Amino acid sequence: MMEHHDALTSLVQEARELLTQMEAALLEIEEYGVDDERINAVFRAAHTIKGSAGLFALDLIVDFTHVMESVLVQVRNGELALDGELSALLLGCGDYLAGLINVLEEGDSEHDPAPETRTELLAALGQLLETATPVPAALPGNGLGAADSGEEASAAQEGTGTGWQILLQPSPDLLRMGMDPLSFILYLERLGRLQQVATQFQMLPSLQELDPERCYLSFSLQLLTSASRESVLQAFEFIIDDCDITLTALPPDSTCQVQEVSLPPAVGRDNAGLVPRPVGMPSQRATDRPEQTLIKIEARKLDQLIDAVGEMVIATAGTRVLAARGSDGELREALAELELVVERIRDRALELRMTPIGDVFQRFPRVVRDVSKELGKKIELVISGAETELDKSMVEKLSDPLLHIVRNALDHGIEPTSERLAAGKPEHGRLQLNAYHESGSIVVEISDDGRGLNKSRIFAKAVEKGLIAEDAQLSDEEIFNLIFAAGFSTAEQVTDISGRGVGMDVVRQNISQLRGSIQISSQAGMGSTFRIQLPLTLAIIDGFQVLIGGSSFILPLDMVEECVDVSGRLDENHVVSLRGEPLPIIDLEAVFDLQWQHDGRQSLVVVRYGQRRAGILVDRFVGEMQAVIKPLGQLLQGVRGLGGFTILGDGQVALILDVPLLVRQQTAAASHLRVGQCLEQQEPKHRA
Structure with missing residues (x-):
């Protein structure tokens, strides 16, 4: 039972990471255009989530991602163009899946938190599948490698050039993961001509014992194409970790069938010799790839480690006090060496809790996209210092204050396009997120090139609320700090997105709870900068x-x-x-x-x-x-x-x-x- 819970926890975490990657790829497509790598990132996210959910019979997720995957297959095949409308639809699909993942994390695998949204999204995806028509093969996303041109694809279709003998043995669990090897084999036809497809059953049980979700087939393929080894392997990139694949170059101008390759019966997934390969020819298999260098650790275990290191630091300090009372020089020398070791252990343990602030920043491209579209503004987001690290325990608590400041900047800081042009500014507003280390702390800056804070309006509102006297002499910084008073706002019209000043008291409170501070600098007509300074660790x-x-x-x-x-x-x-x-x-x-x-x-x-x-x-x-x-x-x-x-x-x-x-x-x-x-x-x- 505990193993099942741990596996579901891993699924939730992995699904969220994949949805983040999918969102980032779709936003890049909107900004920079379509290419194979970005399309594959979207496809990979959908099919991996589908496969993982299939292992737990999570039908709500599996059925939905299956339709998404079908649309993405049409995109990869060049039958659908991934334009702005489809990108927005897929982003909505990602939001819906995120909702399902949130419910799953709470222990409910059968409840749909947004059934109406599901119906609308599936209808839109289904309509695309019905109306899909082929587009020119030269368009990005047609499945060709980066170095393949339309002329090469045409030549490949005619069967000229060389070819590849392909031995493919899927994992027995491939079907259970939601993948169909046949679809990937048929996809090879876009690279050339399939001259031969031979199959062999492996360990085929009796009809009563047959598992419909288990893959019993191995494949021997002959593909006539001028495509490179890398391009052929790219067709299998989504199942390459769950298959043994061997590629052997065919002689030039091969036009006849080769002798069928007899594949030995499989005896288990751990058998390294399941698929024979010719001597001297490399194969692409899991054992050839470098070992994984990253592992996932529960935050709870890291906290326990830090607590233990803290107790060790205290115990070492106590030992130092006792040693100082005596006259044993060797003991004090040994203790000094021990303290250096403890200090290194402390630093390494704290490093384990450090995470790039990019984990926080990565949510804001989507926020800027959605809010700017809603407001009809053109806004450019610039992120720098995303690799700057801080304590993981602070990342989640920092996210909401940053989000509030960013939404304020988008809503009330950056002017509408017409107002910017009238003021001689570029039509695109600029919002910048920057992070860097300074004097043992981390600084996060949120800057915009908008209209800036209105000092006179802030001052007048503070007088009206009784915060200051009418004749008070305040510096600019003191005037700006007034917006942190509870309920303080100068917005003439409160919107659903934000109101500059509304909730800023909560922002300051959250940052103070992290032992941090926030400062504001602003210049009328030039923009504002919110500077947050935080300690690197709370431990x-x-x-x-x-x-x-x-x-x-x-x-x-x-x-x-x-x-x-x-x-x-x-x-x-x-x-x-x-x-x-x-x-x-x-x-x-x-x-x-x-x-x-x-x-x-x-x-x-x-x-x-x-x-x-x-x-x-x-x-x-x-x-x-x-x-x-x-x-x-x-x-x-x-x-x-x-x-x-x-x-x-x-x-x-x-x-x-x-x-x-x-x-x-x-x-x-x-x-x-x-x-x-x-x-x-x-x-x-x-x-x-």
């Missing part, structure tokens, strides 16, 4: 330990710039001049109601987050350490400025400072504006 960090009021605190090491002595250099406004530049000071005595224990000396840790710098007053520096981040308990959840806690080597608890929040609070406090207090009230209380 283990390199930290810098300090003492404040007798309590230990941890700062993320990648945010620490330097440590300085500022005794007697602080003014009454808690600002220090550091190399001629004013530096605001964060007084944790006031933040956490602590009692200083310094003897006239005051030390400062200079931290940077994004473009902001501040200094944190401390009693004493302890040094660098590895900190396993643990969530705060209920008692401390409401304390602002804390991002979690960790266990020190001596067993004591050290609180981890939320440096981004502390820096933002200091900036707001320095402005002495009411807006700072209003916006901070929008922050979530739970931070872990």
Whole structure:
């Protein structure tokens, strides 16, 4: 029972990956045109989902993908053109299948969440099958290899040139996977002329024992064609992993039948000698292909590994404390080597949880396509930095905030075509998603070249809502931050797609829960940029330990710039001049109601987050350490400025400072504006 559940889980995951690949191929076809590779990607997705679903008798999926596959066969055969209308239809089919997969994941394999949609899609697909007519063979997608031309295909049809002797032995489970080897054999006729087709039964049981879903046939084919080995193998690319195929070149100008090849009975799938091949002639079989280098691991198991590594880090720190109390130099040396090994294990374990942010970005080409069509706008999406990695646990939580910002940019940021042309802009709007690493964190930027945020309208709406005084003097950044207030919106007309500002408080809340921050820059008539900065991981960090009021605190090491002595250099406004530049000071005595224990000396840790710098007053520096981040308990959840806690080597608890929040609070406090207090009230209380 458990194995069946695990197999279904794998099917769901694989189906979603295939649907994503199919969607990407269809969007590329719409933008760049049709070619064999993209058509094959769509076909491969449909037939693989059908085959996998067939193993579990998931009739809703199998029956639907069978009709899709029939249409795609017509496309590959050149009898249907994959135009914009068909591409949109196939995208709709992918959406419907995604709905079936979602229901399947919930344990329901018989419920159709959208029966009316299914009926409409099947009717549209059926109409295409009825009206399919041949199109010129030279069109992309006719099944020819990339190097084959229409003249070569014509020559192949006449039977001139050389040919291939093909030995094909399908897997016994091929039919059960939803594939018919005969359709692929008949497809070879587009490459040339089938001179011979011989078959042999393998291990044919009695009629009572015969399994109608088991393939008992092997095939010997003679194909007269000028097509290359690669082009012939391409015809079998969708079943090549489930067949043994041997290709032998025929002598030039072969026009007569060759002697039938006698294929030995099969004795099992693991028999490496099922199909004989002539000496010296290569064959294409599963054992010839390189071993798979990627494996799928449940996220739960990765979390367990990270937890175990975290406990190992804590235990090592405790051992270091004990070793420091003694005088055994060899023990301390051995422990230092052990710590290096633990650090490498920690880094490798964290790397396992890292995934490219492209997993998030890949959904947006479809979003931009659908929204721009709905709005009648022409919008170009540019993606860069998709290979930038971040913690997998953050990917899913980042998706919704990004989606909301993107939809806002499409709806209200980028102007209609007529408005852009009147303003002297290109008719195509530009939306850019970019990601990169910066100072131990990941930065995600969403930029558009639209009309920009209207500062005066935002200011007026904030006054109307009582967020700020009418005579308040705000910087541009402070005005833009007003859109994060709950329910704040300047949209004159709320649409079904979005309303710039509506729900932005939720966006900021979600990002804050990831220990991140969001900043806005905008220029009227030029566009806007939303800059999201996040930590690379939520599990283990390199930290810098300090003492404040007798309590230990941890700062993320990648945010620490330097440590300085500022005794007697602080003014009454808690600002220090550091190399001629004013530096605001964060007084944790006031933040956490602590009692200083310094003897006239005051030390400062200079931290940077994004473009902001501040200094944190401390009693004493302890040094660098590895900190396993643990969530705060209920008692401390409401304390602002804390991002979690960790266990020190001596067993004591050290609180981890939320440096981004502390820096933002200091900036707001320095402005002495009411807006700072209003916006901070929008922050979530739970931070872990």
